[in-house]
Amino acid sequence: MNDRTLAGRTILMSGGSRGIGLAIAERAARDGANIALLAKTDQPHPRLEGTIHTAAEAIEAAGGRALAIVGDVREEESVLQAVATTVETFGGIDIVVNNASAIDLSPTRELAMKKYDLMQNINCRGSFLLAKASIPHLEASPWAHVLTLSPPIDLQPKWAGGHLGYTIAKYGMSLVTIGLAEELKGAGIAANSLWPRTTIATAAVANLLGGEATMRMSRTPEIVADAAHVILTSDPRQCTGNFFIDEDVLRDAGVSDFSRYGGPDEDLRVDLFLD
Structure with missing residues (x-):
C-alpha cells in the first residue's frame, strides 16, 4: 500500500454523512487529516442512517x-460559505471530494423532471461548483x-x-474530471x-438497487x-485525468486479498457502467 499520509491535509467533501463518503473521511481521519463535510442531513432520516453530526463524531x-457544515451543494452561496468556513477553520483546502450524488434509475418516460433536476443539480452542477469555488485554495x-x-x-x-437521466448526471460528473484535469494541470491540481x-x-443499494439481496452481493465502502x-x-x-476502479488501484498498490471487503468474487454484483 502507499505509505504516504494525509496527516494535516484538509479535505472538503460534499455529502459524507454515511456510506462511501464517510468511509473515505474516516480513512483520512486515521492519518490525522482535517475533514469538512458539506451536507444537508442535519436531522435523522427514517430510511438513512446517520447525520452530518454523527459523521463528524x-x-x-x-x-x-x-x-460539519450544514448546507446544500446545489446552492452557490452555500458552497461559497462552506469553502470560506473551511479555510477559516483549517487554513486552506488541499483536497476536494465530490461525493454527494442523487440516483433515480427510472426510464425516461417515467422519470419526473423534479428528480431529473435533482440529479443534475447535485451530481453534475454540485461537483462543478464545489471544485470551482475551491480552485484558488487548491x-x-x-x-x-x-x-x-x-x-x-x-x-x-x-x-x-x-x-438516461441518471447516466447524464453521472457522466456530467465524469466530464468535470476530464475538463479540470486538462484545465488545471499547469497549476499542479490533480x-x-x-x-x-x-x-x-x-x-x-439497500433502498433503491435491490435491497438485501444486492447488499449481500456488494463490497463494503472501505474498499473505495x-x-x-x-x-x-x-x-x-x-496522477491526474484518470478514471480509476477501486480494485485496480489497490491491486497496483500491492493488495491481492479483497476478502476483507466482502466476497467471494463470484457472488459479487458488478456496478453500473462497467461490464
Missing part, C-alpha cells in the same frame, strides 16, 4: 478534525486533488438506454474519478476508501 473518534497546496466519485464514460447505448468494480453496501487514500496521497502532478 466518527471522524473525530478516528483521529481527525471534523467540521492552487496554494502542493498536494491538491479533486476526486469525483463517478464512472468511466462508456458510450455503449445500453447505459443511457437503461436510465483531477481524477473513482468508481467501484462492484456495488457497494450503502443506503442507496482505501483506493481513495492511495489516489489522494499520490503526486498530483503525476
Whole structure:
C-alpha cells in the first residue's frame, strides 16, 4: 500500500454523512487529516442512517478534525460559505471530494423532471461548483486533488438506454474530471474519478438497487476508501485525468486479498457502467 499520509491535509467533501463518503473521511481521519463535510442531513432520516453530526463524531473518534457544515451543494452561496468556513477553520483546502450524488434509475418516460433536476443539480452542477469555488485554495497546496466519485464514460447505448437521466448526471460528473484535469494541470491540481468494480453496501443499494439481496452481493465502502487514500496521497502532478476502479488501484498498490471487503468474487454484483 502507499505509505504516504494525509496527516494535516484538509479535505472538503460534499455529502459524507454515511456510506462511501464517510468511509473515505474516516480513512483520512486515521492519518490525522482535517475533514469538512458539506451536507444537508442535519436531522435523522427514517430510511438513512446517520447525520452530518454523527459523521463528524466518527471522524473525530478516528483521529481527525471534523467540521460539519450544514448546507446544500446545489446552492452557490452555500458552497461559497462552506469553502470560506473551511479555510477559516483549517487554513486552506488541499483536497476536494465530490461525493454527494442523487440516483433515480427510472426510464425516461417515467422519470419526473423534479428528480431529473435533482440529479443534475447535485451530481453534475454540485461537483462543478464545489471544485470551482475551491480552485484558488487548491492552487496554494502542493498536494491538491479533486476526486469525483463517478464512472468511466462508456458510450455503449445500453447505459443511457437503461436510465438516461441518471447516466447524464453521472457522466456530467465524469466530464468535470476530464475538463479540470486538462484545465488545471499547469497549476499542479490533480483531477481524477473513482468508481467501484462492484456495488457497494450503502443506503442507496439497500433502498433503491435491490435491497438485501444486492447488499449481500456488494463490497463494503472501505474498499473505495482505501483506493481513495492511495489516489489522494499520490503526486498530483503525476496522477491526474484518470478514471480509476477501486480494485485496480489497490491491486497496483500491492493488495491481492479483497476478502476483507466482502466476497467471494463470484457472488459479487458488478456496478453500473462497467461490464
